[in-house]
Structures are given as C-alpha cells and as structure tokens.
Amino acid sequence: MYQYDQHDQAMVDARVAEFRGQVARRLSGELTEDQFKPLRLKNGLYLQLHAYMLRVAVPYGTLNSAQMRVLGDIADKYDRGYGHFTTRQNIQYNWIKLADAPDILADLAKVQLHAIQTSGNCIRNTTADHFAGAAADEVADPRPYAELLRQWSTFHPEFDYLPRKFKVAIIASETDRAAMRLHDIGIQIVKNEAGEIGCKFFAGGGMGRTPMIAPCIAEFVPALQMISFLEAALRVYNRHGRRDNKYKARIKILVHEIGVAEYSRQVQEEFAHILTLGLEPPPAELERIKGMFADPGLESGLSDDLDRSDPDFALWVDQNVHTHKQAGYAIVTISLKPVGGIPGDATAYQIRLMADLARDYSLDELRVSHAQNIVLPHVKKADLYRVWQALDAAGLATPNLDLITDIIACPGLDYCALANARSLPLAQKITDRFADIGRQRELGELKLKISGCINACGHHHAGHIGILGVDRKGVENYQLLLGGAESADTSLGTITGPGFSEDGVVDAIEKVTDVYLARREGAERFLDTYRRIGMAPFKEAIYG
Amino acid sequence: MSEKIKIITGNDLRTGDVIWWTGEGWSRHVDNAVAVTHDADAIIARENAKQVVTDTHVIDAVAADGAVRPAHIKDRIRALGPTVRLDLSLKPADPQAGSWVI
Amino acid sequence: MVETVLRYRTDEPVGDPAVTVDAFAAQSNATAVRIEPGDDALALLPHLERIALIEVNFPSFADGRGYSAARSLRERGYTGELRAVGDVLIDQLSHMRRCGFDSFAPDKPISAEAAEAAFATWPEVYQQTVDGRAPIWAARHPAAKA
Numbered sequence: 001m002y003q004y005d006q007h008d009q010a011m012v013d014a015r016v017a018e019f020r021g022q023v024a025r026r027l028s029g030e031l032t033e034d035q036f037k038p039l040r041l042k043n044g045l046y047l048q049l050h051a052y053m054l055r056v057a058v059p060y061g062t063l064n065s066a067q068m069r070v071l072g073d074i075a076d077k078y079d080r081g082y083g084h085f086t087t088r089q090n091i092q093y094n095w096i097k098l099a100d101a102p103d104i105l106a107d108l109a110k111v112q113l114h115a116i117q118t119s120g121n122c123i124r125n126t127t128a129d130h131f132a133g134a135a136a137d138e139v140a141d142p143r144p145y146a147e148l149l150r151q152w153s154t155f156h157p158e159f160d161y162l163p164r165k166f167k168v169a170i171i172a173s174e175t176d177r178a179a180m181r182l183h184d185i186g187i188q189i190v191k192n193e194a195g196e197i198g199c200k201f202f203a204g205g206g207m208g209r210t211p212m213i214a215p216c217i218a219e220f221v222p223a224l225q226m227i228s229f230l231e232a233a234l235r236v237y238n239r240h241g242r243r244d245n246k247y248k249a250r251i252k253i254l255v256h257e258i259g260v261a262e263y264s265r266q267v268q269e270e271f272a273h274i275l276t277l278g279l280e281p282p283p284a285e286l287e288r289i290k291g292m293f294a295d296p297g298l299e300s301g302l303s304d305d306l307d308r309s310d311p312d313f314a315l316w317v318d319q320n321v322h323t324h325k326q327a328g329y330a331i332v333t334i335s336l337k338p339v340g341g342i343p344g345d346a347t348a349y350q351i352r353l354m355a356d357l358a359r360d361y362s363l364d365e366l367r368v369s370h371a372q373n374i375v376l377p378h379v380k381k382a383d384l385y386r387v388w389q390a391l392d393a394a395g396l397a398t399p400n401l402d403l404i405t406d407i408i409a410c411p412g413l414d415y416c417a418l419a420n421a422r423s424l425p426l427a428q429k430i431t432d433r434f435a436d437i438g439r440q441r442e443l444g445e446l447k448l449k450i451s452g453c454i455n456a457c458g459h460h461h462a463g464h465i466g467i468l469g470v471d472r473k474g475v476e477n478y479q480l481l482l483g484g485a486e487s488a489d490t491s492l493g494t495i496t497g498p499g500f501s502e503d504g505v506v507d508a509i510e511k512v513t514d515v516y517l518a519r520r521e522g523a524e525r526f527l528d529t530y531r532r533i534g535m536a537p538f539k540e541a542i543y544g
Numbered sequence: 545m546s547e548k549i550k551i552i553t554g555n556d557l558r559t560g561d562v563i564w565w566t567g568e569g570w571s572r573h574v575d576n577a578v579a580v581t582h583d584a585d586a587i588i589a590r591e592n593a594k595q596v597v598t599d600t601h602v603i604d605a606v607a608a609d610g611a612v613r614p615a616h617i618k619d620r621i622r623a624l625g626p627t628v629r630l631d632l633s634l635k636p637a638d639p640q641a642g643s644w645v646i
Numbered sequence: 647m648v649e650t651v652l653r654y655r656t657d658e659p660v661g662d663p664a665v666t667v668d669a670f671a672a673q674s675n676a677t678a679v680r681i682e683p684g685d686d687a688l689a690l691l692p693h694l695e696r697i698a699l700i701e702v703n704f705p706s707f708a709d710g711r712g713y714s715a716a717r718s719l720r721e722r723g724y725t726g727e728l729r730a731v732g733d734v735l736i737d738q739l740s741h742m743r744r745c746g747f748d749s750f751a752p753d754k755p756i757s758a759e760a761a762e763a764a765f766a767t768w769p770e771v772y773q774q775t776v777d778g779r780a781p782i783w784a785a786r787h788p789a790a791k792a
Contacts, residue, residue, distance in 0.1 A: 007782040010769050018767060027558065029595035038708075039737060047599055049622050051560030080632055095632075097559050121708070151772045151782070157744035158717050158775070161710025238714045243683070277721060279774040281783040288786065342628055413618060414626040422621075424628040425642075474616060476646075 001064055001365060002147050002292050004112045011154065012109045015116055019043050020102035027099065044118030045101055048417050052096040055118040056108060060128035060146035061089035061368045065359035067111045068366050072351030078104050083351065085336060085344040087408055087459055089127050089368040090118060094415055116154060121162045123153035129171045129178050130369040133293060134377040136325040139191045142172040144289040145226060148281060152227050159234050163241035164249035179370055179486040181205045181214045182462060184251045185233060190220065197223045203233060204255030207456035211492045212252040217264045228280045232270035236263065296363040296378055302328020306381050313388050316399040330384060332376040334391060335398040335406060339431045342424050343409040344372035353394050361387050371408055403440040404448055405431040408459050412452030412469060419452035421469025421476035426450055429506050443513055446526045462486035464527045465512065466493040467505060478505040482538055483530045494535055497543055511541045546608035549579035552587060554600035562622045563597065570597060572634065574623035577612045620645040650755035654748045655727055660699040687715035694724050704732040713745045720746035720776035739764040746776040
C-alpha cells in the first residue's frame with residue numbers, strides 16, 4: 001500500500017492547520033456562514049438534517065488496519081458510535097460538532113487520511129476496483145495510477161472551481177466492479193498489442209437527473225501520459241462546461257451537447273499542446289508508487305483446500321468469497337447489509353474488529369466497495385473459517401453478496417438535507433420481506449439500489465431493480481425502475497410506471513421477482529430475463 | 545383547535561443541533577417553538593449576528609393542543625431525529641415515535 | 647478612481663484602461679484587454695506582442711474559467727501582466743498565482759500581508775503549472791528531469 005513521505009504529510013498537515021484557523025475564525029464570528037460554507041465544504045463538512053456531517057475520503061477505497069481503526073475510534077470519540085460507508089467508497093459521520101472537526105482531521109492526518117475535496121465543484125476522491133491487487137483478471141493493479149491521480153488532483157489550482165463536481169473511477173479488468181462508465185471520467189488500464197500499459201478513457205458518464213453512460217474518448221493513451229491527458233480533458237470541460245444551469249453543468253451534458261467526436265477532438269488538440277509542456281510526473285515517480293503496491297506479502301505454495309463441513313460457513317463462502325489471483329488465497333467481502341439493518345452502517349466496534357481481522361488475516365489491507373461493503377482482499381483459505389467465525393459473532397457474516405438484500409441505499413431523508421424521501425426504512429422493509437436466504441439464493445444475482453432523491457447517490461439508475469424516492473405533495477412516493485446495470489454491460493433502468501407508497505413498492509418488487517421466477521430460462525439472472533422479455537410482463541404483473 | 549403558524553428553525557453553530565426559536569432563545573424541542581409574524585426577519589438577523597446559530601430560516605407548522613408539528617416531513621424528521629435510529633432521536637423511549645413524522 | 651491593486655511585477659504598470667475583446671480586435675493600438683468568463687482567451691494569441699496587460703474578470707469567485715484562461719495564456723508565451731479582477735477572495739489567491747496571475751484587483755481590497763500569508767498556504771505543490779514552483783515529484787526525483 002501507498003505510504004506518505006514527508007511531502008505528502010506536509011500537505012495534509014497544512015490542510016489541518018488551515019482548517020483549524022478557518023473554524024476558529026468562524027466560531028469567533030470573524031467569518032460569516034456565507035464565507036465559511038465553501039471553506040468547510042472543501043473539507044467535506046456539511047450541515048445535514050440533524051447536525052454537521054463529515055465525509056472522509058478513502059483514497060481509491062483502500063485502507064490499512066491502522067487507518068480503519070482510527071475510523072472506528074473517531075466514531076466513538078466524536079460521533080455516536082457508528083459510521084456510514086458510501087457508494088463513493090468514503091465514510092461519513094453524522095453527528096459531528098464544528099469545534100471538533102479540526103481535531104478529527106488531525107487524527108486522520110496521523111494515519112495518512114483526510115477529507116480533502118470530498119465536496120465542492122472540484123475533482124473528488126478517485127474511486128477504483130475494490131478487488132484491485134487481488135483480482136485474477138486485472139492487467140495491472142490500478143491503484144498506483146489512482147495514487148498518481150490523487151496527488152495530481154489534490155489542490156489542483158486550475159480545477160478547484162469547475163462547473164460542477166467531477167468524479168473519476170479507475171479499473172484494470174474487463175469486468176467492471178466500479179461502475180466506471182457512470183463517472184465523469186472513467187479510466188480502464190489496458191495493455192496494447194505491443195504489451196504496453198495504457199489508459200482507455202471514457203468521459204461524460206453519470207447518474208443524477210440525466211443519467212448517461214460514458215462513451216470512449218480515447219482508446220489508448222500511454223500510461224506515462226495519463227496526467228497530461230487528464231489536464232486536457234479537464235481544461236476543455238472547465239472552459240466549455242455549462243455554468244448557466246447547475247443541473248446541466250456536469251461534463252456529461254457538455255459531451256452530449258457538442259458530441260463525443262467534437263469533445264474528443266478538442267481534448268486531443270489540448271493534449272498535443274500539454275505534451276509539449278513536460279508536466280507529466282517522470283516514469284520514476286510511477287515506479288516509486290508501484291513499488292509500494294507491488295507485493296503485499298503473499299506467500300506461494302499454499303493449499304486451496306477448504307473444510308466446508310459447517311453448512312453456514314459453506315454458504316458464506318459460496319456467496320461472499322471470490323477467487324484470488326494467488327493460489328491458497330481468497331477475497332472476502334464483508335456484507336454491511338444484515339436483514340433489517342441500515343446499508344453501509346457499521347458500529348465503532350465492528351469497524352475496529354474489521355481492522356483487527358485485516359491486520360491478522362489480510363496482510364493489513366481492507367477495501368471499501370461502492371456497494372457499501374468492506375473487502376478483506378488477501379485472506380488465506382486456511383484462515384477463512386476463523387475469519388468467518390469472528391465476523392459471524394459481530395453480525396458481519398450475512399451471506400448475501402449481490403443478492404436482493406445486498407441493497408445499496410443513500411442516507412435518504414433520515415439524514416440528508418437534499419433528500420425527498422427516506423431510503424433506509426424501505427431498505428429495511430425489503431430485507432425483512434426477502435429475509436429467507438434460500439429464497440434470496442433462488443433469486444440469484446439481483447442488484448437492488450435505492451436513492452432518496454434524483455441526485456442518485458443510491459445508484460438507482462444502475463440497479464437491476466432501482467427505486468427512486470420522490471416527494472408527491474408532501475408524501476413520500478417511490479418510483480420503480482427495472483433493467484439497470486453497472487458493469488461491463490452498463491445500462492440504465494426504465495421506470496415501470498406510476499409510483500408507490502413504501503409498502504406498495506415492496507409488494508411491487510415481490511411481483512417483479514415472481515415474474516422472473518416464472519419466466520426465467522436456464523441460468524438466466526433477473527437482468528437477463530428482463531432484457532429478453534422486456535418490461536411488459538413485469539408491468540402487467542405490477543399494475544394489471 | 546389547530547392553527548397554521550410560521551416558526552423559526554436553525555442549527556446550533558457549534559454542535560449542529562437542530563433548534564427552534566422560543567421567543568426568548570433556542571430549544572431543541574419543536575413543541576417549544578413560537579409563532580412568528582412580520583418580526584421573523586428581524587429575529588433572524590439579530591440571532592445570526594450573535595454567531596451562535598446557523599442556517600436560520602422560517603418554516604410552516606401547525607400548532608394544536610400545545611404541540612407544534614412542522615408542515616413538511618423533512619422538518620418533522622429534523623425535529624425528531626433519524627427514524628431508523630430512534631435510539632438517537634429526541635424520543636428514544638417511544639418505539640412509535642417514527643409514526644409522528646409521516 | 648481608487649482601486650487597490652496587488653501587483654507582483656517590477657515593470658511599469660500600464661496606464662491604458664483595458665478594453666473588451668471585441669473592442670481590442672478593432673483597436674490596433676490598444677495594449678490592455680479584459681476577458682470575461684465566456685471569452686476565448688486563445689483568440690488573443692496572434693496579438694500577444696502588443697499586449698501589456700490582460701485583465702481576467704471573475705464576476706463570481708465560483709466561476710473558474712479564468713484559471714484556465716490565465717494558465718493557457720502563460721503556457722503559450724504571454725509574459726505581460728495578468729490581472730485577476732472582480733470577486734477575488736483571499737482563499738483563491740494562492741491558486742490564481744499558480745495559474746499565472748501576477749496582479750490582483752479584488753472588489754473587496756485584500757492587504758498585502760494577508761496576500762503573502764495566502765501565497766504561503768501550501769508548503770509544497772503536487773502539480774507543475776506556470777508559476778515556476780517545482781512540484782513534489784521533482785523533489786523526489788531530482789535526477790529525472792521530466
């Protein structure tokens with residue numbers, strides 16, 4: 001994993017000192033709220049429904065155990081004993097006091113974490129494949145590139161006041177586990193015919209009120225020109241992105257309005273110019289970063305044997321454990337989606353327990369997935385049973401990965417000032433309805449995603465089943481969408497028709513799953529059946 | 545008897561707590577909120593100047609039998625706390641407290 | 647006219663008022679021009695020889711087009727005065743300087759001391775821009791000249 005040197009540390013320390021001064025000026029009355037608000041937002045500090053909320057960046061979703069432990073300690077020391085892992089691979093605390101915020105940033109800085117650019121119209125925390133460095137199918141570990149990108153985007157002077165926020169995701173396999181094409185810029189690390197590593201760039205994806213799938217804007221940019229290309233892509237957006245209407249200010253609208261060919265042409269023109277400036281970090285810098293990710297300490301020659309005699313354990317292995325690139329190892333996903341629970345929430349105790357397990361059994365590494373789960377990327381198969389027992393004792397062994405109860409949900413109207421309807425009680429009702437694990441497994445892979453408003457933090461457009469909460473004359477109402485997907489076969493969901501009450505939408509989901517069970521052929525997933533038979537049979541079942 | 549009123553809400557600058565204007569100061573309990581009229585802007589300007597509250601604004605509510613119920617669900621959730629964590633709400637002992645917001 | 651300008655150049659300030667981009671194209675003797683957020687700064691490239699002052703207007707601090715305009719002009723060889731005017735706040739000064747601005751005319755005056763403190767906010771920088779500061783990667787790899 002990446003380790004800060006004195007330069008990186010100096011940057012986050014400077015940020016803590018700056019924010020401490022700004023908070024002091026606010027509390028003394030020297031700064032008004034209007035002046036202070038943009039400053040606190042640059043440090044991820046929002047004023048939400050009940051209190052201040054602090055969003056802490058987890059760079060490209062990777063943490064070590066010391067960092068994870070501090071996240072748990074912060075939950076106890078400054079919050080109410082829990083945190084919420086988000087679809088942006090970050091963590092949010094819901095009950096922060098303003099005067100404590102600089103101390104929290106200082107605690108974070110001690111373990112090389114920060115809240116820099118977790119809000120505002122700037123380049124946000126880069127997200128990445130949560131199986132990076134462990135997946136068998138990657139052409140390279142994407143995280144060194146993500147770290148290069150983190151440094152380049154941190155306090156970038158030209159791109160701090162973009163038309164709108166800007167999210168970059170980076171992957172390095174054909175299987176997209178990061179919803180890469182639903183980002184402002186998506187980067188896929190690829191190998192060309194000559195065996196050289198490069199970047200395939202996508203631009204103009206996103207969810208929100210105008211969901212779009214990012215088209216490819218460059219098939220192959222040499223890896224050592226990635227930063228220069230990003231400079232060009234961002235500059236064209238900063239110049240020409242719309243600023244007259246905040247709902248049309250994301251890059252997706254620009255790419256859509258001028259066309260992908262014209263946007264690409266302008267980027268290429270600017271790219272050619274930027275290449276003459278020599279502002280790309282030298283190869284030695286990428287090598288330096290790569291060196292820190294190269295070998296997490298995997299042993300070779302380990303056995304792949306597994307004792308599956310405990311049926312509960314075997315069930316969890318089948319559902320929540322993935323193939324690792326190294327023999328004898330496995331990738332464990334810890335579900336933060338217990339039946340009746342709040343998707344993405346973890347208590348301070350659970351967070352510290354996961355930190356301990358990472359230290360003892362996962363070469364000190366954890367990941368946060370965009371599906372709001374935690375990953376232990378490097379667990380020896382010989383240790384799986386012990387890990388499972390420890391997780392099970394802490395309520396963290398729900399065997400439901402990618403099943404209907406593995407729901408992505410935004411905080412919704414229970415916490416969020418922007419929301420129109422609650423997401424979390426609905427998630428709880430759905431998991432209660434489908435609590436039976438046998439029934440869940442019968443339904444198979446089924447990604448259900450709930451957003452409490454059109455901003456789509458809960459990725460409802462990309463759910464096989466998506467739900468969008470709206471405000472209908474002061475009453476919560478839920479629209480149902482079918483057929484979205486976020487991976488290599490990215491697609492956007494279609495609204496079924498009129499919306500439902502909270503209970504009504506749970507009933508409708510059950511009818512939808514009934515149609516699937518009745519109509520599926522062979523090994524079809526829900527999504528496959530939907531794509532084959534279309535919306536009509538589902539609509540008939542729901543409204544007929 | 546119920547009466548449509550306007551009340552002032554905001555957040556405590558230091559703690560972020562949701563607070564309501566009582567006519568004399570600020571309370572965390574919405575039932576202590578008082579109706580304001582044309583004096584609202586002056587109250588907000590005066591209180592903002594003290595730099596102890598933030599995001600102050602006027603909302604609609606209904607007063608009845610000594611209780612105050614904000615007109616919009618968002619403000620009712622602000623008044624109570626997260627409905628999925630009633631243990632952290634202002635009514636931790638009332639398992640039915642969540643039904644008030646609907 | 648009282649206007650507080652923070653200026654970090656040693657040459658003589660231009661006396662002429664800055665004209666709009668359209669007017670500038672029509673006046674072959676103008677030496678100072680003001681660009682608005684929507685203007686194409688690169689349209690000035692053929693005329694850089696005769697320009698001594700480019701003002702970049704920020705009607706709102708939140709409109710960041712001026713940063714790209716400034717940096718693009720510097721990258722393409724403009725060496726005259728580059729002045730940020732309008733809603734220019736203390737918290738933006740450091741970034742503006744990094745993008746090539748060397749004078750500032752904020753709507754609300756900023757003291758020279760406050761400006762110096764703002765420029766010193768970041769002990770180091772990650773990016774190579776047009777202000778001559780060496781990025782962190784250069785300090786890490788002194789031998790590897792990019």
